[in-house]
Amino acid sequence: MTNEELILQRLDHIESQLAPLANTVKNVSELKDDFSPLANNAVKLLIKELQDVESGFQLKDLLEMLKQLLRSVRNITYSLNQLGNIVDFVTTLEPLLRASVPQLISYLDDMEQRGVFRILNATLGVRAKIAKAYTPEDIEQIGDGLVALLGIAKKLTTPQTTAFLEAFAEMPSRLDLKAAKDVGPFGLLWASSSKEVKEGLGVLIELTKGLGKLKEVAAPANAPS
Numbered sequence: 001m002t003n004e005e006l007i008l009q010r011l012d013h014i015e016s017q018l019a020p021l022a023n024t025v026k027n028v029s030e031l032k033d034d035f036s037p038l039a040n041n042a043v044k045l046l047i048k049e050l051q052d053v054e055s056g057f058q059l060k061d062l063l064e065m066l067k068q069l070l071r072s073v074r075n076i077t078y079s080l081n082q083l084g085n086i087v088d089f090v091t092t093l094e095p096l097l098r099a100s101v102p103q104l105i106s107y108l109d110d111m112e113q114r115g116v117f118r119i120l121n122a123t124l125g126v127r128a129k130i131a132k133a134y135t136p137e138d139i140e141q142i143g144d145g146l147v148a149l150l151g152i153a154k155k156l157t158t159p160q161t162t163a164f165l166e167a168f169a170e171m172p173s174r175l176d177l178k179a180a181k182d183v184g185p186f187g188l189l190w191a192s193s194s195k196e197v198k199e200g201l202g203v204l205i206e207l208t209k210g211l212g213k214l215k216e217v218a219a220p221a222n223a224p225s
Contacts, residue, residue, distance in 0.1 A: 069076075111117060130139070155161060183191060191197050 134142070156165070190200070
């Protein structure tokens, strides 16, 4: 191969290498031509918008903001880490929420159908009326009375008291008051020989003894304060 052929071969090789670069330069030039009008419009729009904030913007304010930003890098990093933790928590909680929210809505709808919320609303109205009619001291006294009544109710639920009250409540159904006759002193003496009357008088005496103790309880309550 002669020198002329070798030189031509190298020139062809260089030309093939430069061809992509020439195409790239051409594409960049075309992009610049296309982008120049858009850039000019953007610059004009930016200048117009900056004119609106020119009076309230100072360069020193921007520098102060940058200094505050640099001082708060650690806090910003910590906040971003916490934000990532929150995102992970929400991602983990999302399947549970998807399963529980419909159940909660169904439960609340059932409560609404049964009138629970209306009752609560009415209860608030009652509390407002109570607050209007009574002073805080009255409410406190009523509360003490309710506590005492609950204590009485607790005592009434003992087995002995319940059995006594049940037997006392059944007594009228066992009596035939239409068959009752007038009884004088002699009739009372005659009736006292009956076993049932004797048992009844015994119960009456025990009840009378218990009623006598009420005087001891009522005396301190009626004493002047």
